[in-house]
Amino acid sequence: MIENLSEAIPVYIEQSGILAPILFVLLHLIRPLLFLPVIFVxxxxxxxxxxxxxxxxxxxxLTLMCIIFYFVAQKFPNLLSRFAKMNDNMLxxxxxxxxxxxxxxxxPFAHFHLLSLYVMQQTKSFKDYVKYSFLGIILPSIIFTSFGQMIIDLPLFYSVVLLVFLSVIFFGFRRKNSEKQTNIQWKKFFKASS
Structure with a gap:
């Protein structure tokens, strides 16, 4: 069924003419309900x-999907408990x-909404959440749109190399518990130095 849906969606959007961009954006919004991966869309x-x-x-x-997730998470905190279990395992x-x-x-296989939950936990306001969600979506959208097929069709060796490369970068950015971190707000920093 999913394979038939995967084949029918592009054809339907392509034949919709001027409404195609709107239908495509809506596809991103209903993607979780159809269990379609972000990379496919x-x-x-x-x-x-x-x-x-x-x-x-x-x-x-994807930005609209992040905004919807934020409001759904605020409205239904029980939904977050499901993500909290995955969150505990990851952290x-x-x-x-x-x-x-x-x-x-x-x-490609990272859970999109679990990452949105992490962004929610690390931001203090809705505005910051939208800003960081938007910034975090730009590069993957470009990569998946232009090179998505290449990533999927890579031979196993190159897929493993890519996964190792991303893992090295991921663990390279890990925050050390022993380090003390000081956060300075942008406005305060420039106010103090001028």
Whole structure:
């Protein structure tokens, strides 16, 4: 059934004419209900609209998906308990940084909403959440739209090399528990130095 749906969606969007970008953005919004991976939807965008427009439409759709997740999470805190169990398993070795979240967004099998939960936990306001969600979506949208098929079709050796490379970068950005971290707000920093 999913394979038939995967084949029918691009054809339907392609035949919808001027409504195609709107339907594509809506596909990003209903993607979790259809159990479609982010990389698949972004690749469809690259196929239908090309790299530039496909990336733009994917960025819009994924950003809207993050915003919807934020409000659903606020409205239904019980939903977050399901993610909390996955969260506990991931964070046994310490919290992940915003840089690590951005890198994990580029890993095709990373859970999109679990990463959104991490962004929620590390930001103080809705505005910051949207900002970091948007910034974290730009590069994966471009990569998945333009190179998504290449990543999937890579021979096993190159897939392993890519996974090792991303893992090295991921663990390189890990926050050490022994380090003390000082956060200075942007406005305060420039106010004090001027």
């Amino acid at each position: 972004c690749m469809v965008g690259g196929y239908l609209f090309g790299v530039v427009y496909g990336s733009i439409f994917s960025i819009i759709g 046994k070795k310490g919290p992940i940084t915003m840089n690590q979240i951005m890198i994990l967004r580029m890993v």
